[in-house]
Amino acid sequence: MLVSGCASTRGVSETTSAGEAPSVSGQPADDPTPAAAAPLQTSAAAPGSLSSAGPATRSDAPLIYTVKPGDTLWGIANRFLLDPWQWPEVWYVNDQIANPHQIYPGDVLKLVYVNGRPRLLRDSDTASLGVERLSPQVRELPLDSAIPTIPLEAIRNFLRGPRLVTNDELSTSPYVLAFADEHLIGGSGVQIFVQNLPESSAFNYAVVRRGQIYRDPDNGDLLGYEAIPVGEAEVRDFGAPSTAVLSRTFREALIGDRLLTAEPEAFSENFYPRAPDADIDGRIIAVTDGVAQIGQYYIVAMNRGTDHGLEPGHVLDILQAGRRAPDPYSIRSIALPETFAGQLIVFKVTPRVSYGLVMSVTEPVHVLDKVEKPVAGRR
Template sequence: MPKFRYTLASFILGLLVSMGALAADPVAVNPSHPERYVVVKGDTLWDISGHFLRDPWRWPDVWHVNSQIANPHLIYPGDVIVLTYVNGQPRLTLERGSLVKLSPRVRSTLLDGAIPAIPIDAIHQFLTRPFVMDREAMESAPYVIAFDDEHIIGSNGVKAYVRSIDSEDNTQFDIIRPGGPYKDADSGEILGYEALFVGSGALIRLGDPATVTLNNIEIETTKGDRVMPIAEEEPLETFYPKAPGQQIFGSIIDVLGGVTQIGQYHVVVLDKGAGDGLEPGNVLAIDHRGETVKDNVSKDPKDTVTLPDESAGLLMVFRTFPRVSFGLVMHATRAIHVLDRVHNPE
């Protein structure tokens, strides 16, 4: 997988392009903010801004950008971030040795050591593989029918026999396993199907069945697993945290990565996607969905009441599909659960 590049320039300038101007709403500072902060290895731009701002994703709104220079410095461990005020509004600037303005040099290479926007290790495995498909695409995909040398299951180096590969245009494949449906939390409508990544395969002989050598197997391949050409598009490298451009009201419908308790840096599935106006980088608030409880005081034994929703955290969308999306939980103030609600941050 290619390295990921997160420059402060793209983090800021991409946001400005997408929004047209800095946000008009005033930015609230963290009441316990420092005046200066020294960047350390392991920080992210989100972490750093959290030291200074109540809403960490508002970093670009207060960063001092020189409009005459296309690319600001990257931020590295040892750099110093300083909070000042201009006309009563907070402003963050960068010091490197002495106060520096912004670099006129355009950096075109991937640079190690620069501070990323978010913890990329938490999401890298979910950036490129299919993971969500519609029923028609799933059912029409080539599939494993048997294995060589009397193998019952497939592992690295084993030959798999695959039906319905009818072209040599693609020779590298993802092996996926059809999973359960993703459903709208309120209506129950099916929005797509989970496509669980099994491993990879390389075409060595065309025919009916074709022969594919298995490699990079993460879970054992079984008969019926689907075979999909590896997508050639590059994964998204830079995220621009911002509120959605329209009102979003949705829910968490699943959690990825084999965890059962949802907390910070866990990846969740939402029942809203690109078709609903969501984009990578959109920030959403999470509310614990109020449960319905029985009123034991009421004389009516069937009397119940639904408790109010309560704030539970914040997530950032990093990948969208037509009707669902993946989000990374950036902040959690309480336990988060499947069916908790998401909406525009206030």
């Protein structure tokens, strides 16, 4: 489930009439006094309001927004905030209701101020702030109908790869020897013959292809090899060779493609955008399919992972690596400052490498550009 970084605020209610700004009594979030002991003012926020005590809202931010099918958490945050990764600082959660962190199509979100800070809350949560609900609704939706954090279509074929593997893992793994129809390529439903497949209790395998070598550009260390996802195979008969069927393909399978034991599905769409706790000083080391220039919704690999404090949901700024420009009045070249180029959100991590989806770009992004902990207002 989504986990919020915002503490819940409670208060003594005062009834409001339709069209009036809500007002409640309570206490500031940092006041340890019980809720009824100090006043708390909650009011509707004007579009374009900026609060010195909290994240900046967009000039065209709506006061009320109804969540629609196809929305993502990042997209909704971007409607309200200049920096979408600051969502946890403004998202109000009522921890007394089931699945309080899930947002569903049909939910009504409101932008208000609480003690001078912008706050986003569901219409169903206004009661806990002392605001009378004029049209209460009760509805139940399955958990998997909650909106995802990022566009899943952009990474759907990536969810079980690429994988970070060693050279030995690839070199000693089983491989596609031939296709049953004597073709040189194969797709979903095609029967394949697999060489060196040991008989075991495993019947489902990932079909992969050797990709890029991952090296840390900071010290030259070998981080591993990319195993590009090709598809999935189901074993029908073990033997020499074994027989299997391509149950699913993401790209055309080729003779020589390798089979690896299928990874447990560790990806979860239920995370929320936020800044990492630790400072991050990394670089983009690869991009899926090896394109030269990286755009929105491209998937990139970085030389930082769980060993450096990264987790799924962490947002990173992308800084265009400082290039050098020739000085027209000398033979020297001058290093130019690094330039903000976009943002990405981490969705898969290993100890030393992580994968992220580029959410926005303002300048061309390339391999070896830097990634850092985001800075508010750096655009």
